[in-house]
Amino acid sequence: MVKVKETNGNLIVYLKGRLDVHLSGEIEKDLNQLIEKKPDKDLIINLLDIEYMSSSGLRVLVAIMRLLKGNNKNLKLCHLNSAVRKIFEVVELMDMFDIYETEEEALKS
Amino acid sequence: MNRSAVTQKYSEKFTATIHEVPKIKEFVEKTLKDWFVREEDLQDIVLASDEAATNIVMHAYNGENKQENTLKIMIKKKGNLIEIDMEDTGLTFDIRTLPKPDIQLNLKGQKRGGFGVFLMKTLMDKINYKRKKDCNVTVLLKKINDG
Numbered sequence: 342m343v344k345v346k347e348t349n350g351n352l353i354v355y356l357k358g359r360l361d362v363h364l365s366g367e368i369e370k371d372l373n374q375l376i377e378k379k380p381d382k383d384l385i386i387n388l389l390d391i392e393y394m395s396s397s398g399l400r401v402l403v404a405i406m407r408l409l410k411g412n413n414k415n416l417k418l419c420h421l422n423s424a425v426r427k428i429f430e431v432v433e434l435m436d437m438f439d440i441y442e443t444e445e446e447a448l449k450s
Numbered sequence: 451m452n453r454s455a456v457t458q459k460y461s462e463k464f465t466a467t468i469h470e471v472p473k474i475k476e477f478v479e480k481t482l483k484d485w486f487v488r489e490e491d492l493q494d495i496v497l498a499s500d501e502a503a504t505n506i507v508m509h510a511y512n513g514e515n516k517q518e519n520t521l522k523i524m525i526k527k528k529g530n531l532i533e534i535d536m537e538d539t540g541l542t543f544d545i546r547t548l549p550k551p552d553i554q555l556n557l558k559g560q561k562r563g564g565f566g567v568f569l570m571k572t573l574m575d576k577i578n579y580k581r582k583k584d585c586n587v588t589v590l591l592k593k594i595n596d597g
Contacts, residue, residue: 359472361471361472361475361500362468362471362500362504362507363468363469363471363472393475395497395500395501395504395566396501396504396563396565396566396569397504397563397566399565400556400562400563400565403553403556403557404559404562406557407556407557407558407559410557424493424497427493428497428569431568431569431572431573432551432553432565432568432569433553434553437553437557
């Protein structure tokens with residue numbers, strides 16, 4: 342479910358499909374394992390292929406950000422579609438996350 | 451006859467488990483598409499319905515995921531008002547009483563989530579609740595843009 346690409350200082354994760362109550366637990370487990378294996382990397386999550394996200398997905402992203410901050414590492418998000426972006430805006434989380442339009446911008450920052 | 455006053459409605463009964471929540475979402479989404487509800491309103495109502503159903507599974511039914519737990523959904527359109535009634539037989543649970551999420555506590559790991567109800571309240575115009583015999587009846591209401 343979680344496709345990963347590794348660069349020098351980053352892990353880029355490509356999430357696909359639905360980030361909802363049904364699947365978010367499994368995705369969180371995969372991301373936790375990934376961070377445990379590579380604790381010295383920043384994480385970029387590319388949401389281009391996310392068709393739908395509910396608050397369960399948001400909860401996972403907050404938990405992952407907290408985990409990374411504990412390792413002094415960063416979480417960056419890119420390619421949020423309008424529906425996903427709206428969720429961040431409604432719950433006033435836009436400023437809490439590092440959000441980029443594209444993967445290239447996230448890598449450059 | 452005033453066409454806008456005609457009420458259209460569909461209902462369906464689901465098992466109240468987290469595996470069924472995507473089916474509830476699909477039912478609401480398909481019905482709204484059949485009624486040609488505009489994309490922005492549709493996304494808001496679908497997400498709010500998903501959040502309400504998730505909270506009923508997790509709170510009214512304590513996340514038991516038992517096959518005998520049920521959630522009946524009725525979706526109605528009267529003019530430009532969409533109403534979604536959710537009826538469950540779980541513990542008394544008024545979704546409106548859940549607190550606003552505390553982002554700082556979430557970031558510290560002292561609390562998880564709480565975003566769903568806030569999203570629901572914000573995306574819909576009104577949330578009603580009543581206890582009817584042994585059932586919780588949660589009602590989501592939103593005026594849609596007919597434009």
